[in-house]
Amino acid sequence: MAHALVVGAGIAGDTLALLMERDGWTVTVAEIAPALRAGGQTVDLRGDSREVLERAGLLQQALDCLVPQRGAAWIDARERRLAEMPVEAFDGRGYVSREELLRTDLARIIHEATGPGVTHRFGETVEALEDTGAGVLARFRSGAEETFDLVVGADGAHSRVRALRFGPEENYRRPLGLAHAWFTLTEGPGTPPLDGWFLTHNAPGRRGVEARPGHPGQQEVGLTFAADTLPSRHDREAQFALLERTFAGVGWRTAEFLAAARQADDFALDTFDQVHVPCWSTGRIVLLGDSAWCASPLSGLGTALALRGASELAAALRAAGAPGDTSRTPAALTAFERTMRPRTASAQQLPPGRVASMAPKSALGIRVNALAMRALQSKAARPLVRKAFADSEHGRTGAPAGEPRTSPAV
Ligand SMILES: Cc1cc2nc3c(=O)[nH]c(=O)nc-3n(C[C@H](O)[C@H](O)[C@H](O)COP(=O)(O)OP(=O)(O)OC[C@H]3O[C@@H](n4cnc5c(N)ncnc54)[C@H](O)[C@@H]3O)c2cc1C
Incomplete structure (x- = not known):
């Protein structure tokens, strides 16, 4: 049996x-975390995501987990609205769409659908990969060694498989100049309710604070700021100190969020990067998802591309006769890349001003951003924006599914 x-x-x-x-x-999945990783904000169910989940028979389960949302609003430090974009603004298919679920729920649904042919090894990773011609010999952190017919590096933007077989991260990483911390806040008796709104408060100096609806009794919080490099992922204290320095005096609920970050189980901090790898496979080893083509969370397409990429890779292997015959696996990996690369290249072209509008530099920039959000909903602009959203769902323009292509440069 091919493994x-x-x-x-x-x-x-x-x-x-x-x-x-x-x-x-037969599939072995090695995951470095001790259990399936929870956390993350909402992902929408349009375009590729919907199509792949539907074909996998998982769409209804995903739809059963939708987060009720009313829209997005940009607020000042006293929570006064500068601009609003309700879910209905673009027929439920705009900046906040009618059909969104938490990344955590989507990951769980997919994970639980795997059967006895898939073995998960948690707390495990690879230390070395050697292509022997007939297979790939993997040496694991646990000390185990095993030969596989195919090895897939689906280990995210900081991929170890990529580092082992394609070269160091700095060869492929393109920082976008922003960093983002995210975590789940558990509401207490005094927590201000969001009432279904995804709220963003921007402060001058490229600082953004967001709270959006999560599971009942929870809010998903994000802190965005300017940075290309960060303290080590293993040095939590240095990470919190950086956030506290950067967000000092920002107002709104920022102090509450900074305190809550320290209590959160799923706190994470990373830079907004893109990953550009000129060739995704070598022999029987291939990269998939963010390890190969991370378009950054600013694209709004990370999950859709991950789902589509998995589906295209499985299809390419099937077309090459696998798992019955794995002799054409390297050719299947090349065919997969040929199909998938145009989509990822397009997703990596962020609309002009996308980075700046996420975290404007000045008070003027913040006001211009809010005006632009209102202008996008004007009668004149609405048809164009609606078309941009529709195109992005089908990967034609590369516009992010969660964000208008015309977001302003400020
Ligand atoms: C917990 C979490 C929360 C996220 N939240 C958001 C969000 O809020 N917004 C957003 O836009 N994107 C978020 N992302 C990224 C988003 O999920 C991806 O952009 C997209 O789904 C592509 O997925 P991927 O499977 O390629 O990579 P990822 O989702 O990053 O998954 C990679 C997996 O590989 C594991 N891994 C990493 N290194 C190793 C290693 N050396 N050995 C074994 N396993 C390893 C990771 O623990 C992870 O489970 C999040 C990712 C994670 C893991």
């Missing part, structure tokens, strides 16, 4: 494991 190793149990890795198992592969 594949997938490194990383994220959306890309688990979707691929599920689809390959259904095709008759």
Whole structure:
């Protein structure tokens, strides 16, 4: 029986494991975290995401987990509205769409759909990968060694598979100049309710504070700021100190959020990067998802591309006769890249002003941004924006599914 190793149990890795198992592969998934990773904000169910989940028979489960939302609003430090974009503004398919669920729920649904043909090894990763011609010999952190017919690096933007077989991260990482911390806040008796609104407060100096609806009794919080490099991921104290310095005096609920960050189980901090790898495979080793093509959260397309990529890779392997015959696996990986690369290249072209509008530099920039959000909903602009959203759902323009292509430069 053909045996594949997938490194990383994220959306890309688990979707691929599920689809390959259904095709008759035996799949081992090595995930470095001790359990399936929770956390993350909402992802929408348009375009590629919907199509792939529907074909996998998981769409209804995803729809059962939708987060009720009323729209997005940009606020000042006293929570007065500078601009609003209700869910209905673009027929439920705009900046905040009618059909969004938490990344956590989507990852769980896909993970739980895998059957006995998929073995997850948590707390595990690869230390070395050697292509022997007939297979790939993997040496694991636990000391185990095993040969696989295929190895997939679905281990995210900081991929170890990529570092082991394609070269160091700095060769492929393109920082966008912003960093983002995110975590889940558990509401207490005094927590101000969001009432279904995704609120963003921007402060001068490229600082943004967001809270959006999560599971009942929870809010998903984000802090965005200017940075290309960060303290080590293992030095939590240095990370919190940086956030506290950067967001001092920002107002609104920022002090409450900074305190809550320290209590959160799913706190994470990372830079907004893109990943550009000129060739995604070598022999029987291939990169998938953010490890190959991270377009950054600013694209709004990370999950859709992960789902589509997993589906295209499974299809390319099937078309090459696998798992019955794995002799054409390297050619299948090349075919997969040929199909997938135009979509990822397009998603990586962020609309002009996208980075600046996420975290404006000045008070004027913040006001211009709010005006632009209102202008996008004017009678004159609405048809164009609606078309941009519709195009982005189908990957034609590369416009982010969650953000108008015309977001202003400020
Ligand atoms: C917990 C979490 C929260 C996220 N939240 C958001 C969000 O709020 N907004 C947003 O836009 N994007 C978010 N993302 C990123 C988003 O999920 C991805 O952009 C997209 O789904 C592509 O997924 P991926 O499977 O390629 O990568 P990822 O979702 O990053 O998954 C990679 C997986 O590989 C694992 N891994 C990493 N290194 C190793 C290693 N050396 N060995 C084994 N396993 C390894 C990780 O723990 C993770 O489970 C989040 C990702 C994670 C993991």
